[in-house]
Amino acid sequence: MLGLLPLKWLARFQEGGIANQFFMALMVTIPVLNFGMLMGWQSPMTPLLQAADGPAPEPITDETISWMASITFFPPIFCGLFVGDLADRYGRKITTLLTSLCLVISWVIILFSLRPWALIASRAVAGLACAGCYVVTPLYLKEVAADNIRGALGSLFILSQNLGYLIVYIAGDYFSFTAVMWLCTAIPVLHMLVFLAMPETPVFLVKQGKLKEARAALAWLRHTSVDDKNLEEEVQQLERDEEYAKSMKKASWKSLIQDKTTFKAFRIAVNVMLSQETCGYLVVLMYAGSIFEQASESISLTLSPNKQTIVVGAIQLLGSIVASCIVEKTGRKWLLAGTSFATGLSMLALGAWFYITAMSIWLPGWLPVVAMCLCIFADAAGYQPVPYVITSELFSFQHRGMVTSFVSSVDALSDFLQTKAYDPLLKLLGIHWVFIMFSFVCFIGTAYTVLYVPETKDRTLEEIYAVLDGRQKEKRKDVENGKEISRL
Template identity: 45%
Template sequence: MLKYTVKKYCSEGSKFNQIIMVVLMVLPVFSYGTAVGWLSPMGPKLMSEDTPAAKPVHPDVISWMASVPYLVGTPAVFLFGFIVDNFGRKKALMLTSLSMAVCWSLKIYSSETWALILARAIVGFGVSGSYVVTPLYIKEVSEDSIRGTLGSLVVLSQNLGNLLVYIAGEYLCYNTTLWLCLSVPLLHLLIFVIMPETPSYLLKSGKVEEARAALAWLRCRQQSDTAVDNELQALLLEMQQENSARFFEVLKILVSDRSTFRAFRITLTITLARELCGCLAVLHFASLIFSQASSSWVLTANQQATMLGVVQLVGSFTASSLVERIGRKPLLGATCLVSGAALCALSAWFWLRGAGAALPLVPVVALCLCIYCDAAGLQPVPFVIMTEMFSFQLRGTVTSIVIAFACALVSIELRVFQPLAASIGLHFVFGIFATVCLLSTVYIACCVPETKMRTTEEIYAELGGKGKGKWTENKKQKDCEASVTKL
């Protein structure tokens, strides 16, 4: 039996171990954040005459470098979904860090075009692993009372990674920045090996005593504690109600059950809003956008991009404090609305600039507001809602499908952003992003349920009306009496 010998420096029932584990758990997402932000300061440097490559890199290559991680990430999410279900959350997360370590090592090894694009393609495994495994892992190790706050750390860690590489790209040389980025996944691989697998997966694997030990450690309690036993019984009940479905069976459930299908449709729609709000394009091409937006500022384009990173970090802290306080739906709707208004102002500014009537402060304020809203609600809240709207049996498959959908959207968005901006103008591109945000605000207000502190049965009852999630109800009636007695 696996034993956790870490001493308790916290009170009985404390959340300390959960917090420590989640902080370590989001290091791969931090590493992915550095990969997202890296292209902003390094893209212009690679295209310049002072390039670290053998010759200046063509803008089309930079567009492919931005797009290819998400192109690879689209099928890779299903690979990670398979690994998560068959080999465990812990191994999948460590594989994520390994892929990021390979990415940075390859960039250190060579700055040739083939190496740059291949390294960026490997980032696709990083994004897939980060966003398939991490939200699932957090859901299965955290208590309901802090799940939303811990879930918001996923995006917070990505934003910290963005900020780190913005600063490093401005003040450190090319190779030093790469070595700094490489240190993060290597640190995770060294430390996370001592962390436990999730109790849910251990139960699924038939390792009841290991699950009890892991759960007791996470809750800072003795293994014989009644609270540990009760929670273990609840986990076993949930899985035994829904332990037989596979991928295609899950797809059938998603389509055939009315409440489940509505939850799936809502998840895809808010994912669409999250990815097409334009913030990821801004983060990848921040320096290029600022270089076009204003030339009269004292700050350089990279320094202005760093300012975006600071605003993004502040937004992430806002999400951590508000997601439990005001709820998922109000936070998501408000940030989507404000982001849409900011993008409208930005689109209008780029359009009016041609007539010489634009103020240089507008794009900086609008972009900062947009990035703040993205970090405060648009990015973290959809992940929290997704994990709370689906049961253990559906969660892994739904996460894989949604992340694949998101990666496909982003790969197209980043590949066409620069060509579209050059051909039809940034005002038109940002106008599209603004329209997506404003339409999504209406959808959130009308269709998205509040999931805070609610069970899947309660959420499905709201979604399905009289149906109330028939599949879930029938399974519960069949298995409820027998499941707990097997513990």
């Protein structure tokens, strides 16, 4: 009897094409995983690059390292809208392949040269891949997922990025510099080869009038035959949605602003994403080593810098896994509110610890470590992934690409400014006030989520907009009779 359980679980996982959709989601998020490796690569490799006997022809200066950290977020400020238009014109699949190509070029530049200009140029090219990851991947995930697992697949975006961090942290600790470089380069190369066999999203195929291809792609995603009655109903729904979209005026910023409900959704999307990006998460990651170092003075916690980054990466990944498991049960709104509040409390505890200990008052060293771990976990478990899910669910196919592109550009600008302003801000205010300031950002984000962000789980776009208009009360509505409702 027990021997049959794995078969039953497998059959249940395959029911409705869940296995195929998860596989597709994993393939779509591999560029995000590799981008996470690229971002995390700098942490274990910086000491090697700055060493006199390191692999670089000459030791890399702190100024170059600073530009490497920030320049990655500069191209997406301007390329976000371009990438969104590219995805709408030529498809999500082509744009995802181009994203992997940019990652390959970025790694190859470093393989051939480790001079400062090459390191900075490599990260600038990676910025193009950043725009591709943050604009196209959430759209792809949303458009291949069934309603009942849309949130779980959407949360794979941040999970993959955090897995990339952890992989490169571990690889940097155990393998040579050259071996790590070849590993990082091989992943996007293999992804480009395998992803050629993956289908385009049914939504985009219907938009292009390729109904036969759309039906075949949807049949594979739902693990059924092209003649399935439910599949035919879903395709027809996609066709009706596309006809409705064509009957309306072409999507533009003017149409977005003039429609009060759509503009309200736009404001919500921008605010939740800005709250996520300015919550101080990057500062916590940058200061993790110092927190471990100061904690080791009063508790028996001695970890090498690489081991510290591995611990941080593992906590990030654990939080992302939790998010994927619970987002369909808790809903978007309360998971976002709860994790932003927990992040705020952690930031406040860190700020208070640094402020009090600066006055020569003893506090236990485990306190900042626990606060830091809670902050990283809560952020990965909801504060980071949920805004992407909410943003993809707040708009129709017409506006989704342009809004996602705009939000991506704003986020990139925020990250660029944070990474460049980190040291001046630290010297001006002190680390304690920096953490306290970010805690208030988190608390404001929590209040905004509770008061203004609608629950989007198991709701059609019409139902979400009815809540925004006040025509429907804010309460969760399950999918009726277990049927999936197509959402463009």
